[in-house]
Amino acid sequence: xxxxxxxxxxxxxxxxxxxxxxxxxxxxxxxxxxxxxxxxxxxxxxxxxxxxxxxxxxxxxxxxxxxxxxxxxxxxxxxxxxxxxxxxxxxxxxxxxxxxxxxxxxxxxxxxxxxxxxxxxxxxxxxxxxxxxxxxxxxxxxxxxxxxxxxxxxxxxxxxxxxxxxxxxxxxxxxxxxxxxxxxxxxxxxxxxxxxxxxxxxxxxxxxxxxxxxxxxxxxxxxxxxxxxxxxxxxxxxxxxxxxxxxxxxxxxxxxxxxxxxxxxxxxxxxxxxxxxxxxxxxxxxxxxxxxxxxxxxxxxxxxxxxxxxxxxxxxxxxxxxxxxxxxxxxxxxxxxxxxxxxxxxxxxxxxxxxxxxxxxxxxxxxxxxxxxxxxxxxxxxxxxxxxxxxxxxxxxxxxxxxxxxxxxxxxxxxxxxxxxxxxxxxxxxxxxxxxxxxxxxxxx
Ligand SMILES: Nc1nc2c(ncn2[C@@H]2O[C@H](COP(=O)(O)OP(=O)(O)OP(=O)(O)O)[C@@H](O)[C@H]2O)c(=O)[nH]1
Ligand SMILES: [Mg+2]
Numbered sequence: 001x002x003x004x005x006x007x008x009x010x011x012x013x014x015x016x017x018x019x020x021x022x023x024x025x026x027x028x029x030x031x032x033x034x035x036x037x038x039x040x041x042x043x044x045x046x047x048x049x050x051x052x053x054x055x056x057x058x059x060x061x062x063x064x065x066x067x068x069x070x071x072x073x074x075x076x077x078x079x080x081x082x083x084x085x086x087x088x089x090x091x092x093x094x095x096x097x098x099x100x101x102x103x104x105x106x107x108x109x110x111x112x113x114x115x116x117x118x119x120x121x122x123x124x125x126x127x128x129x130x131x132x133x134x135x136x137x138x139x140x141x142x143x144x145x146x147x148x149x150x151x152x153x154x155x156x157x158x159x160x161x162x163x164x165x166x167x168x169x170x171x172x173x174x175x176x177x178x179x180x181x182x183x184x185x186x187x188x189x190x191x192x193x194x195x196x197x198x199x200x201x202x203x204x205x206x207x208x209x210x211x212x213x214x215x216x217x218x219x220x221x222x223x224x225x226x227x228x229x230x231x232x233x234x235x236x237x238x239x240x241x242x243x244x245x246x247x248x249x250x251x252x253x254x255x256x257x258x259x260x261x262x263x264x265x266x267x268x269x270x271x272x273x274x275x276x277x278x279x280x281x282x283x284x285x286x287x288x289x290x291x292x293x294x295x296x297x298x299x300x301x302x303x304x305x306x307x308x309x310x311x312x313x314x315x316x317x318x319x320x321x322x323x324x325x326x327x328x329x330x331x332x333x334x335x336x337x338x339x340x341x342x343x344x345x346x347x348x349x350x351x352x353x354x355x356x357x358x359x360x361x362x363x364x365x366x367x368x369x370x371x372x373x374x375x376x377x378x379x380x381x382x383x384x385x386x387x388x389x390x391x392x393x394x395x396x397x398x399x400x401x402x403x404x405x406x407x408x409x410x411x412x413x414x415x416x417x418x419x420x421x422x423x424x425x426x427x428x429x430x431x432x433x434x435x436x437x438x439x440x441x442x443x444x445x
Contacts, residue, residue: 002253002291008037009292013075022070027059030074043254044227047085047261055081079288086257086284087266091241093127093213099182100132102173102209106202106233107217109190112245114143116217116271117187118150119279120243123269124183125154132181134172135160136205137189147187154276157181165189165201170208186211194232206237213240215268220247220256227255227262234263241268244282248272327382330414331374369402373410376400385411 012033019026031052038048058077095101103120105113114137121131133151135144135158144160151158159175160168169186176184188205191198206214216239218226233239242263244256247270260267267282374382376399381388388396388411397404 005041016071041254042252044258047258082288083284087260090283091266091268096212100176100184102211103185104211104214109192111217111219113217116243117185121156122154129183130181131183132176133158134186136165136168139189166204166208169205199236202237215243217243220253221249223255230259230263239265243269245271372400
C-alpha cells in the first residue's frame with residue numbers, strides 16, 4: 001500500500017535535494033508535483049486542495065530564499081502537514097468508568113468488520129483488558145459462526161442468540177456485566193451499499209448499547225466511494241474513529257487517507273493482513289513517514305519487542321559484547337527474526353534502506369536453509385566452528401541436504417557477522433537502544 005505514492009515522493013524529494021535556494025516559482029513547481037502525486041494516489045481532491053494550500057502558506061512564510069537548506073525545510077513542512085491530514089495524534093482509548101466500555105463496529109459488507117472486531121478484541125487483551133465479543137450480525141447464518149471461530153483463536157468468548165440484532169446487542173451488555181468483562185465489541189451486519197435499512201439497523205443497535213466508541217471499518221481498496229460511505233455513516237451514528245482495513249493490499253489507498261479529513265474523526269487502527277495479529281494502532285506521524293519514505297522505525301521496534309524474548313535478547317547482547325557469539329546464538333536469533341513475520345515487511349520499515357533492497361525478495365527459504373545446516377551440526381561444532389574440517393563439512397552437507405559449498409558459505413558469513421559483532425561489542429555496554437532489536441543474520445549476505 002502507498003508504494004506508488006511513496007515512490008513519487010521519493011523522486012520529488014530527490015530532485016528537491018539537488019536544488020539550492022528556492023523562490024516562489026520553484027516552490028510552486030514542487031507543489032504541483034506533490035498535488036499530482038496525491039491525486040494519482042486517489043486522495044480526495046478537496047483534501048488535496050486544502051493540504052497543498054496549507055503547505056504553500058507555510059513554505060512562503062518560512063522564507064525559503066534565506067534558508068540554507070530549503071529542501072529539508074520543504075520536506076519537513078510536507079511531512080508535518082501530512083501528519084495533520086492523517087489525524088495528528090494517535091487515538092487513545094478512554095475506558096468507561098462503569099464497564100463495559102462498548103465498541104460498536106460499522107461498515108459496508110465485506111469491509112472487514114468481523115475480522116477487525118476479533119483483532120480489536122485481541123488488541124484489548126494485550127492492553128490487559130477482558131473483552132467480550134457480541135455477534136449482532138444475524139443477516140448471514142454464518143456470520144456469528146465466523147465470529148465464534150475468531151473468538152476461539154484468541155480465547156475471547158462470543159455472545160449471540162437467534163433473535164434480532166437489537167436484542168442481541170442489548171443482552172450482550174448485560175452478559176458482559178454478568179461475566180465481568182470490561183470491554184464489549186459488537187459486530188454488526190453490513191450491506192453492499194449504504195441504504196435506509198442498514199442505517200435504521202445501525203441507529204437502533206447504537207441506541208440500544210450506547211457505545212463509547214463507534215468505529216467505521218473502511219476497506220482501503222474501495223477508492224473514492226470510501227469518502228461518501230464515511231459521510232453517510234457519520235451522519236447516522238456519529239463515528240468516533242476509523243479502522244482502515246486491507247492496508248496490505250496494493251490499491252492506491254489515498255481515498256482511505258482522505259476519510260479523516262472529510263468526517264473529522266481520526267483513523268484509530270490499521271488492519272494490515274488476514275492474521276489476527278496484523279493490526280496496529282494508527283500513528284499518523286509514522287504513516288506519514290512511511291509514505292514519504294522515511295522508514296518506520298517505531299513500528300519496527302514495537303514489532304521486534306513483541307516477538308522478541310527480552311531475556312534471550314539480553315543474553316545474546318552480553319555475548320555479543322564479549323565477542324562470544326556462537327552458531328547456536330546465530331540460530332536462535334534467526335528463529336526470533338522468523339517470529340517477527342515476513343522479513344520483507346520489516347525491511348520496508350527500516351530507514352535508509354535503499355529502495356532496490358526494499359523491493360528485493362528476501363527469501364524466508366534462505367533462512368530455512370541456514371537453519372537446516374546449523375541443525376545438522378553437533379553442539380561442539382556450533383560452539384566452535386573452527387573444528388569443522390573437510391569430513392565434518394561433508395557430513396553436515398549430507399545431513400542438511402545441502403552442498404559443501406552452502407556449508408562453506410554459511411561459515412564464512414558467520415565469521416563476518418562475528419567480526420561485525422565484535423565491533424558492536426566495543427560500543428558502550430548496556431545501551432538501551434540496542435535492546436530488543438535483534439541482528440538479522442538473513443540480511444548480512
Ligand atoms: N488481506 C486482508 N484481508 C482482510 C483484512 N481484513 C479482513 N480481510 C478479509 O476480508 C474478508 C471480509 O472480512 P470480514 O471481516 O468477514 O468482513 P465483514 O465486514 O465482517 O463482512 P460482512 O459481515 O459480510 O459484512 C475476509 O476474507 C477477511 O479475511 C486485512 O486487513 N487484510
Ligand atoms: Mg461480518
